[in-house]
Amino acid sequence: MSEEINRDVERAEEYEQTTSRVSALGKNRFELSTGLIIAARYADKLRRVALVAFSKIAPKDVIIRDISELNKQLYTKIVEEMKLGKLDVIRIMVDAEYDEQRQKLVFTNVRIIRYLTEDQCTDKYKSLISENEQLKKEISELKKKLEDILSALK
Incomplete structure (x- = not known):
């Protein structure tokens, strides 16, 4: 794993002890929230929140792979569609579920709130x-x- 991912795993473990931004919605299903952040930091924060939520039920490489794919989609929406700047304050909330059979995180109800x-x-x-x-x-x-x-x- 890269140094950045190792750092995120460490921070995720730290978040789990301090402030989790995760709400349980059902079995293997959570609402992930970045909290208020600047747009430039959304990807790191979302990855850490997902690691906290799913670390006990899904392999870390699956979490990182699927969150990376979601982050690419969010980048397109945030930068190209919404035309937000790096320092704009946002909150991202998304419902996520781990599909054990397909070994995949499934994301629904993605919300980007601009402040x-x-x-x-x-x-x-x-x-x-x-x-x-x-x-x-x-x-x-x-x-x-x-x-x-x-x-x-x-």
Whole structure:
């Protein structure tokens, strides 16, 4: 195993003793959560959480292999679709189940939650207020035109 994976295994064991971000959903089934993290660290955190959850029921190489595949899919979604920056704060939650017969982790219900700073919220709010004012102005102008048309028809 690479040095990075060994480090993650050690950290996973440490997490198990301190703060597990895993909720049991049934036999061999868990909800994994990264907690609040910067987007650049999601892969490490998700791998560690999965190691904590599944280390007693699935081989480590299976966990690492399947989490790596999930992380590739998440990268595409986070970077290309959602266009998040490395320092954006997110939380990833995913339901995961170990299929003993296929020797595979199966992931469902993947959720990526993005958190905004107060400044980002304020900017979006101001933008919406501005857009709302513009729409009100356009509606007023259209009402005036409609009244002019109706009065011309009389």
